[in-house]
Amino acid sequence: MAKKTLKKGLLITFEGPERCGKSTHSKKIVLFLRKKGYSVVHTREPGGTAVGDAIREVLLKKRKIFISPLAEMLLFEASRAELVKSVIRPALRAGKIVITDRFNDATMVYQGYAGGVPIKDIRKVESVSLGGVRPDLTVVLDIDISRGLRKIKTRLKDRMESKKISFHRKVRRGYLWLAAKDKKRIIVVKTEKRIEDTFLAVKEGVLRAVQKYTRSG
Numbered sequence: 001m002a003k004k005t006l007k008k009g010l011l012i013t014f015e016g017p018e019r020c021g022k023s024t025h026s027k028k029i030v031l032f033l034r035k036k037g038y039s040v041v042h043t044r045e046p047g048g049t050a051v052g053d054a055i056r057e058v059l060l061k062k063r064k065i066f067i068s069p070l071a072e073m074l075l076f077e078a079s080r081a082e083l084v085k086s087v088i089r090p091a092l093r094a095g096k097i098v099i100t101d102r103f104n105d106a107t108m109v110y111q112g113y114a115g116g117v118p119i120k121d122i123r124k125v126e127s128v129s130l131g132g133v134r135p136d137l138t139v140v141l142d143i144d145i146s147r148g149l150r151k152i153k154t155r156l157k158d159r160m161e162s163k164k165i166s167f168h169r170k171v172r173r174g175y176l177w178l179a180a181k182d183k184k185r186i187i188v189v190k191t192e193k194r195i196e197d198t199f200l201a202v203k204e205g206v207l208r209a210v211q212k213y214t215r216s217g
């Protein structure tokens with residue numbers, strides 16, 4: 001397959017509540033785009049860098065510690081700042097496609113809409129940590145919350161997953177609220193029973209954005 005080049009680097013983010021399929025579908029789309037000849041970088045949040053992985057341990061693994069929504073927001077943004085600087089911006093400058101499993105919308109929704117940190121405060125910090133980098137396309141995978149949480153029953157929940165069901169319902173509403181405000185950037189894909197059926201819709205949305213920026217010839 002001939003290499004395909006883009007007019008500019010593209011940042012595509014996967015978002016949505018717990019267990020909606022972000023990791024599954026972001027991995028599948030990376031393989032699909034690479035097969036088509038695109039140069040793709042895959043990363044995840046929090047994490048994706050050495051310091052980001054250490055912050056991930058604090059944010060997700062330590063289930064017993066209390067972290068206020070404000071401190072939580074700043075920790076996520078610290079992890080994000082590092083990821084943008086060392087992974088995302090260099091890849092975008094090289095004209096690659098960057099696919100991330102969660103990004104800045106997760107903070108708006110988890111710490112802002114559901115956690116109560118003022119949205120304007122998140123915007124302020126975010127403008128520093130992102131430094132102008134913004135997603136070109138966001139895929140929100142929408143799942144019925146009880147279906148998503150049921151999938152975790154079989155293993156130990158992390159700190160975020162352990163929050164009350166009302167919190168997770170708010171997270172889902174938060175994503176739909178963001179999507180309604182930014183229909184140009186955010187597509188909502190309802191998760192179907194079969195992964196392949198969901199992936200068809202994901203693929204269609206992503207391809208439309210990618211083809212728009214693909215150089216012809």
Ligand SMILES: Nc1ncnc2c1ncn2[C@@H]1O[C@H](COP(=O)(O)OP(=O)(O)OP(=O)(O)O)[C@@H](O)[C@H]1O
Binds near residue numbers: 017
């Ligand atoms: N559309 C789908 N239909 C049915 N099952 C799915 C679908 N998408 C993903 N799954 C399954 O749901 C589970 C959770 O998927 P995945 O780990 O990709 O979700 P996630 O959003 O990354 O979760 P987490 O919030 O834990 O990171 C996996 O077992 C996966 O195989």
Ligand SMILES: [Mg+2]
Binds near residue numbers: 022023024
């Ligand atoms: Mg995941």
